Structures are given as structure tokens and as C-alpha cells.
Amino acid sequence: MDDTFPMDDLDRRIVLATQAGLPLVPRPYLALAEQLGVTEAEVRQRLARLLAAGAIRRIGAVPNHYAIGYTANGMSVWQIDPTVIDAVGARVGGLQSVTHCYRRPDHPPAWPYNLFAMVHGKSRAEVEAEVGRVATLIQAEFPGALGARDILFSTRILKKTGLRLGE
Missing domain, CATH: 3.30.70.920 (Lrp/AsnC effector binding domain/regulation of amino acid metabolism (RAM) domain)
Structure with missing residues (x-):
């Protein structure tokens, strides 16, 4: 059985735009949508689908454990x-x-x-x-x-x- 998730061009562009983190602005999904030329709803829907399929594991803050004392x-x-x-x-x-x-x-x-x-x-x-x-x-x-x-x-x-x- 093939466990890969078929990503189209927009999925790939969303992953490329978010893999280093979301934009640090009040409405990060809107900023991504404007950058990608799609609607904010489309970005949210695509990310939800990628999460549900396991193509991406999570969207969230990843603390730097060294910076907060876990050395x-x-x-x-x-x-x-x-x-x-x-x-x-x-x-x-x-x-x-x-x-x-x-x-x-x-x-x-x-x-x-x-x-x-x-x-x-x-x-x-x-x-x-x-x-x-x-x-x-x-x-x-x-x-x-x-x-x-x-x-x-x-x-x-x-x-x-x-x-x-x-x-």
C-alpha cells in the first residue's frame, strides 16, 4: 500500500511557504494567501487537509529548549x-x-x-x-x-x- 499523499502545486507552495514558520503578523494565513495568490480560506482548508492526511505533522510554536533553560x-x-x-x-x-x-x-x-x-x-x-x-x-x-x-x-x-x- 502506498502511504504517500498526493500534493498538487498549491499544496507544495503552501508547504514551501510555511516550512520555516508562519509569518509573524496578526493574520498569518491571510499573509500567506496574499503571497500565494489564493484566498485565506483556501490556505486554511489546504493546511487542514494536509494535517488530516498526515502530510504535515503540526502547526504550532516550537520553543527553543536551549533558550528556555533545557540544556x-x-x-x-x-x-x-x-x-x-x-x-x-x-x-x-x-x-x-x-x-x-x-x-x-x-x-x-x-x-x-x-x-x-x-x-x-x-x-x-x-x-x-x-x-x-x-x-x-x-x-x-x-x-x-x-x-x-x-x-x-x-x-x-x-x-x-x-x-x-x-x-
Whole structure:
């Protein structure tokens, strides 16, 4: 089954015009409409359709966690029983403290981890405590599913953007 969403020229132009953020004006959808030569209603309808189809994930403010004091960023890595990894991933990914959650192939014995979950905090101790709470949750809700775990802390930002469509 093909999960791609067919975007026409206007959809693509809307994505290109918004992928770096909405215009910072009182009526951003009107500004986009004027830029694109369509109505404000058309921009809103198209964005709603793109959201509903999953072609775009969200429209909203994305805070710079570094600027607001969340400078300890830990990618928690987990060795999870493959028979329950999807359920564990859904549970962990749904936690407010987890901003990204991914299933990835493991490569034992050197790399036994198959679930990754990003946790941000104001200190390493805060991240470590939250990861400890996540481990306790996994152990309680999925007995026997948790193996090794670790936290990989960021040391510097190399790139901080999402996917960008080319012109």
C-alpha cells in the first residue's frame, strides 16, 4: 500500500511557504494567501487537509529548549523485548517528558538498544531522574521486557532543522 499523499502545486507552495514558520503578523494565513495568490480560506482548508492526511505533522510554536533553560538533552537508549517493543514505544513516546521516540535496529553485542527516546532537562540529574522514572514504568507495565539502558547526552548542536522541501 502506498502511504504517500498526493500534493498538487498549491499544496507544495503552501508547504514551501510555511516550512520555516508562519509569518509573524496578526493574520498569518491571510499573509500567506496574499503571497500565494489564493484566498485565506483556501490556505486554511489546504493546511487542514494536509494535517488530516498526515502530510504535515503540526502547526504550532516550537520553543527553543536551549533558550528556555533545557540544556541537558539525553537520548535514552533501551534494550526492549521485540515482542512488546511497539507497545512499549507507544507508551514511552506518549509521555510528556519524551519529545522523540524511535524504534531502531539493534546490533548485539556491541549495540543492544532498539528503542530510543529523547528527554530534555535543565540538568543531567533531571534527565537521569526522568529516565529512571521511565524505566520504572516499563518494568511495571511490561514485566521482563527491559534489558540494558543508557543515556547519550548531547555535547553540541550540529544541525537544528526538520526536513525542508527544495524549490
